[in-house]
Amino acid sequence: MKRKIYKSYIAIATALALLTGCGDDFINQPPTDSIVDANFYKTDAQVLAASAPLYNAVWFAYNDKASHGIGDGRGGVLSANYSYQLENITFRTTGATAENYASWRAFYNVVGQSNVLINNLNKYAGADVTDGIKQHAIAEARFMRGLAYAYLVQNYGAVPVFTDNIAILQDTTVTRNTVESVWEFICRDIRYGTIHLPETPVAKGRLTKWAAEGMLAKMYLTRAGVGQSGSRNQTYLDSARVLAKDVIENSGASLMADYEELFKMKNNNNSETLFALQWVYNGDWGTQNSVQAFLAFSSSITGTADGWGGDLGASIYMLSKYEGLVQNGIFGSTPDKRRKASFMLPGDHYSYIHQQVLDNNGNSVIQELVVPTGASGYNTRAWIKKYVVGRAEDNDGKVLQQRTEIQTYMLRLADVYLVYAEAILGNNASTSDAEALKYFNMVRTRAGVPEKTSLTWDDIFNERHLEFAMEGQMWYDFVRLHYYDPQRAYDILSNQHRGFTRITPDDPDAATSWKIEPDPDYTGQTTFSVGDGNFNLPIPENELAKAPSLRREPVPYVFQ
Known part of the structure; x- marks a missing residue:
């Protein structure tokens, strides 16, 4: 089933790439291939084939290099001397930084192609397409669109929201929308999947209700800090807690017993995977993990x-x-x-x-x-x-x-466990809640480290470093903090030692311990000041040149 779907959507991906994959604008001409008209979307299989590229090709430009450059480089996980990631690691990302533009383009590629699928399904779905599959594909597209906007708003702040590609092409005064209204849009999109996605996937690797609930829990945890100062919105914390608990108790997902096994190709779509990008090594360019x-x-x-x-x-x-x-x-x-x-x-x-x-x-x-x-x-x-x-x-x-x-993990069960623990902790200085400790300690037990008897924000924050290093997550954990306590985020980031190490093993052929110290021969800068002026990524220069209206003050998004 999986292979048939992937083979059939290669031509679809190529056609849809005309929307945003070519040219300089974040929205280009919409596709004109026959796939977008009444000649397609005649069967359930065709509908599922049309949504399949949302699981890989549209995310490729971000996954390729930008995800670890932004997610891990800006988050303090990485050091480098001459790497292409240096601008991200040193907080000197500009509007011309390649990985910055690749991210913007990828996220709006996801948005644009999700819009195409939603609009075409509503216009052209044939009589033989079951309503369940139609709603399933729309839910997939809305989930992906919502997630793309989550990346956009966390990286760039206020960004333009649109659902109609044709209308945006004709709008010469496109403006950004407020952070608060973008977050409302995100949650509405992903919430749709909690209703219209099935409990078991229609094919291996496809989205489920549990993926939507888990992702929505994470979105609520972050949204709880938006517009707040010093503490988080309890309503959103409670929503994150309820959704995470439902996934934990009812999804049937379970932690892999061995952490290292998570990152072997043979274990793609394992018991811990709630949502992952699906790649093929021998397909058209952009369908592979690079x-x-x-x-x-x-x-x-x-x-x-x-x-x-x-x-x-x-x-x-x-x-x-x-x-x-x-x-x-x-x-x-x-x-x-x-x-x-x-x-x-x-x-x-x-x-x-x-x-x-x-x-x-x-x-x-x-x-x-x-x-x-x-x-x-x-x-x-x-x-x-x-x-x-x-x-x-x-x-x-x-x-x-x-x-x-x-596969590229976008959400796995360990993440939901830590979201759950943090939602229970909420605005408290610490918690000894049995549920929070149970699931937090399940993550630690698998890692072979001692359990904790109480939890603080620092405990959870540090655990996320250890669990998700090099999964493109760390930067977004800082964004979550920055929403309600920006100075604390600046202070941690500004004091991270991002310089080089000197690592001397006790045995170069079979080391069991290491001497790890700052490299005494390295004379470069090891810490980098972070503040309001360099926290958000700048909108790429070529986008600002083509759409100067993006410089205007953002306005609330008007929901239909």
Whole structure:
């Protein structure tokens, strides 16, 4: 079923890409292919084929590099010296930064193509299309559109909201809408899915009611801080708590027993997955997951000409979150199983990833990955592991250059557990609520770290670092805080040590502990001041040039 759907939507994705995938504007000419008229949408299968590209192609430009540049780079997870991510890591992102424009374009691509699907289904759905499938596809499109606007408003603040691509093309005075009204639009869109999506997916990887409820819970948790000062709106906190609990108790989802198994291609759409982008390694460009190419430290472990992530590594700020790992220059280790699944330290072994090396005779051989140590006995990077899956032979042949098909997590059950705990904590300084502790500690138990007997905001915030590092999440956790306590967000971000490390293993061939310290040879800046002037991403310059009205003061969105 899955393969048939993917093969059939390639032509659809190509046609729909005419809407926003080409040209410089965030909305271009609408597609004119026959797929958008009465010749299509005649059967349930055609309707599902039409919504399938919403699970990959429209998100590609964000997933490719921007998601970890913005989500992890700006969030303080990463350090770099010369990487393309440097502007994000150092808070010098401009309107011309490539990953900034890629994000804006991708999010409005999702919006535009969701609008096409919704409008065409309402106009052209044939008599043989069942109402359930029609509403299902509309719910998929509204969920995706709502999520795209959530990324837009969290990154750019006030942004234009539209539901009619033709109307926006004819509007020369397009203006931004207020943050509050954009959030109302987001919640309305995603809430639609809680009613019209099924409890079990119509095909593997498709959205369900539980994905919509879990995502809406997360949206309410963030929205609880919008327009607030010092504390959050209790009504939205309560809504987040109720929705998260329903997912936890009734969805049938469960945590994977082994955290590291989450990030192997063979475990796509596992028991913990509520919503993930669905990729194919051998489809048209834009239907694959390309992130391994930019995160893997060397081509020796990808088996292709990519593997361009040698300059990227975990920041000292991030490594310090692992209990016992960074101990002021003495050798430390950590029981936290998430570290090895997220970042490679010299001397780490990965039995399921292989590398090409030269033997003592200078011959090329393939062996189990042992993360190398430099000639001086140390390394200056804790290289990225998460979403690095290895060579073709490690993945049933499903790896090509810049192409894998590991799913991209957009929402997994562990996230709902932590949303639930934070919604219960709410505006309190701490909580010993049994439910909050139960699910918070389930996340920690899997990681192999001790349970807690009470929770504070810092406990949950730090746990999110450890659980979701390199999943493009950290920046949005800071945005959630910034809505109701901006100075605290500025203070944490401005004091993060984003410089390089010197990592010396106790054994370069089988390390069990490491000396981790700031690299004494690094003389560059390690902290970066963050404030109101550089917190939001700037709207891309070419968009402002083509639509100067985007500079106007935002107005409330008018709901029909």
